[in-house]
Amino acid sequence: MIDAFRQWAFDRRDHTHSQRVYDWWSRHDWVYAAFVAAFLFGRTGEFRDRTVDALSLDHSDTALDVGCGPGPNFDRLADAVGPTGTIVGVDASPGMVKRARERGEQVNCEVEVLRADARRLPVAHARFDGVCATLSLSAIGDVEAVVSEMSDALRPGGRIAVLDARSFQMAPLRWLNPLIEGVSAYITNWYPEAPIVQSVEETFPSVFSETFHGGTVYVVTGTKGA
Numbered sequence: 001m002i003d004a005f006r007q008w009a010f011d012r013r014d015h016t017h018s019q020r021v022y023d024w025w026s027r028h029d030w031v032y033a034a035f036v037a038a039f040l041f042g043r044t045g046e047f048r049d050r051t052v053d054a055l056s057l058d059h060s061d062t063a064l065d066v067g068c069g070p071g072p073n074f075d076r077l078a079d080a081v082g083p084t085g086t087i088v089g090v091d092a093s094p095g096m097v098k099r100a101r102e103r104g105e106q107v108n109c110e111v112e113v114l115r116a117d118a119r120r121l122p123v124a125h126a127r128f129d130g131v132c133a134t135l136s137l138s139a140i141g142d143v144e145a146v147v148s149e150m151s152d153a154l155r156p157g158g159r160i161a162v163l164d165a166r167s168f169q170m171a172p173l174r175w176l177n178p179l180i181e182g183v184s185a186y187i188t189n190w191y192p193e194a195p196i197v198q199s200v201e202e203t204f205p206s207v208f209s210e211t212f213h214g215g216t217v218y219v220v221t222g223t224k225g226a
């Protein structure tokens, strides 16, 4: 029964469903924040800090935030690139783009937010010093395409940092996975099966992964070769 529900929810995932659900989330700030906090075991700020720190950005750098949502990384990225730096956010949901632009007006650096599909990033080759994606690759599904676009956007020596979460790896919580995967697929277009870490490992020569909560949450960082 639950497996059938999960399959039903998995079959509904696509780009149109994603934009519909994320437009809804964009209008419900506190519900979104609560959901993300639950997904990240209440350690949202700490994991975002780790992700942005992993980019090793300097002042005046240019950073790309893929699937930026309402811009929860912008404060941290702005601190890292300083007032002479630039942040570019990309998101496919019109509602999220609106929220991200509002957030971008509140930080002390140049912020540009583009509405676009991350599978075809409309940004110049090798423009960025750092590229991050927080909880967004698992909402897109076509991870290999997005990681390849992220790599293309990075300058040689630039860094990628991905924060994401997967299904419970440890017993007894993993018995909840069919239900959680089905509900999350429906309400967040979640692809728990997306090979995110593998894609980063296959695309970047030098990769470092950290896992938390029994492997459920992870930050994977890579550096683009010359």
Ligand SMILES: C[S@@+](CC[C@H](N)C(=O)[O-])C[C@H]1O[C@@H](n2cnc3c(N)ncnc32)[C@H](O)[C@@H]1O
Pocket: 015, 018, 019, 022, 036, 066, 067, 068, 069, 070, 071, 072, 090, 091, 092, 093, 096, 116, 117, 118, 119, 133, 134, 135, 136, 139, 140, 188
């Ligand atoms: C779970 S939210 C994460 C938002 C934000 N990065 C955060 O950490 O809170 C996933 C985001 O990915 C965006 N997204 C999903 N598919 C996308 C695509 N193909 N291209 C660009 N953004 C996409 C959604 O609109 C949504 O804002």
